[in-house]
Amino acid sequence: MVIFSVYVVNKAGGLIYQYDNYVPRAEAEKTFSYPLDLVLKHHDEKVIVSFGQRDGIRVGHAVLSINGVDVNGKNTADGKDILEYFKDPANYPVSIRFGRARLSSNEKLMLASMFHSLFAIGSQLSPEVGSSGIEMLETDVFKLHCFQTLTGIKFIVLADPRQSGIDALLRKIYEVYSDFALKNPFYSLEMPIRCELFDQNLKSALEVAEKAGNFGAGS
Amino acid sequence: MTVHNLYIFDRNGSCLFYNEWNRKKQAGISKEEEFKLMYGMLFSIRSFVTKMSPMDMKDGFLSFQTSKYRLHYYETPSGLKFILNTDLSVSNARDTLQHIYSNLYVEYIVKNPVCVLGQSLDSELFSSRLDAFIRALPYYSPRAA
Numbered sequence: 001m002v003i004f005s006v007y008v009v010n011k012a013g014g015l016i017y018q019y020d021n022y023v024p025r026a027e028a029e030k031t032f033s034y035p036l037d038l039v040l041k042h043h044d045e046k047v048i049v050s051f052g053q054r055d056g057i058r059v060g061h062a063v064l065s066i067n068g069v070d071v072n073g074k075n076t077a078d079g080k081d082i083l084e085y086f087k088d089p090a091n092y093p094v095s096i097r098f099g100r101a102r103l104s105s106n107e108k109l110m111l112a113s114m115f116h117s118l119f120a121i122g123s124q125l126s127p128e129v130g131s132s133g134i135e136m137l138e139t140d141v142f143k144l145h146c147f148q149t150l151t152g153i154k155f156i157v158l159a160d161p162r163q164s165g166i167d168a169l170l171r172k173i174y175e176v177y178s179d180f181a182l183k184n185p186f187y188s189l190e191m192p193i194r195c196e197l198f199d200q201n202l203k204s205a206l207e208v209a210e211k212a213g214n215f216g217a218g219s
Numbered sequence: 220m221t222v223h224n225l226y227i228f229d230r231n232g233s234c235l236f237y238n239e240w241n242r243k244k245q246a247g248i249s250k251e252e253e254f255k256l257m258y259g260m261l262f263s264i265r266s267f268v269t270k271m272s273p274m275d276m277k278d279g280f281l282s283f284q285t286s287k288y289r290l291h292y293y294e295t296p297s298g299l300k301f302i303l304n305t306d307l308s309v310s311n312a313r314d315t316l317q318h319i320y321s322n323l324y325v326e327y328i329v330k331n332p333v334c335v336l337g338q339s340l341d342s343e344l345f346s347s348r349l350d351a352f353i354r355a356l357p358y359y360s361p362r363a364a
Contacts, residue, residue, distance in 0.1 A: 005273075141277075
């Protein structure tokens with residue numbers, strides 16, 4: 001019962017704060033011999049599996065390291081192109097680690113803005129009068145909760161679907177934001193939040209929420 | 220407790236079927252544009268969820284809720300998308316949507332030699348059975364206008 005991450009989005013849709021509390025990384029490392037029976041392709045500056053799902057290696061997983069050495073985007077740590085490296089039989093047997101690729105900060109920025117727009121469209125397509133935007137989005141693996149303040153700031157929390165008490169947590173994060181970011185004379189509105197006290201208090205609010213959520217239905 | 224409307228999209232994004240039971244507010248744009256916006260929103264939500272997800276997902280995006288309604292989503296492996304808007308009291312309509320697919324869509328559209336897949340669903344039998352099914356749902360109750 002975990003809270004995965006927290007995002008804070010400003011009025012214009014830009015990401016101003018992001019914190020990853022818990023990131024489960026399912027990775028699989030296997031030794032392969034020539035020829036490689038997985039089909040790999042370039043996507044977004046990474047090498048990902050496009051066909052050949054087996055043994056914990058799923059379609060969409062990225063190549064994380066080769067022979068224990070972390071890769072650098074599309075190239076190995078030495079600078080060689082990964083796909084060329086795998087075409088050469090002399091490099092085998094090779095041990096490759098696959099897993100879900102971590103989101104780069106650019107990607108997080110884009111996703112936050114994407115959610116900002118989806119939030120608004122959810123309100124526009126409403127069959128009922130006076131609907132807010134998307135407040136909770138559910139998948140089988142996580143639940144995304146969003147709280148929009150009167151000033152247009154959105155606090156977004158990704159948590160385990162069974163985690164309770166997230167509404168109280170969102171209000172608490174708003175309180176922490178107004179106490180340690182807004183009251184900070186060096187903080188400019190709508191800008192990225194770089195306040196140490198905000199980080200500390202946010203982390204302790206998350207810890208409290210995780211513990212409280214474990215004792216059954218919260219507020 | 221009520222059902223607002225239902226959309227069915229095919230894998231290319233064209234709206235095959237739309238019906239409403241209890242819709243209070245129109246979107247303010249033409250029906251065609253609304254279908255495109257709905258499909259676009261769901262396409263973006265699916266890609267958003269795939270990237271944001273901390274772990275590999277099995278079923279993917281299930282539903283979202285706002286302060287006034289809840290949107291339920293079901294996608295078949297063939298790319299057919301079923302979208303149901305209900306009020307907030309309905310927590311899980313996935314079984315309903317699955318029933319609509321396997322017992323109504325497959326029975327009355329796919330098995331119908333006259334219905335061309337990929338075009339707007341024209342079958343009156345399908346529409347009437349679907350209407351009867353929705354009205355018979357435990358969480359459907361027509362509100363006084």
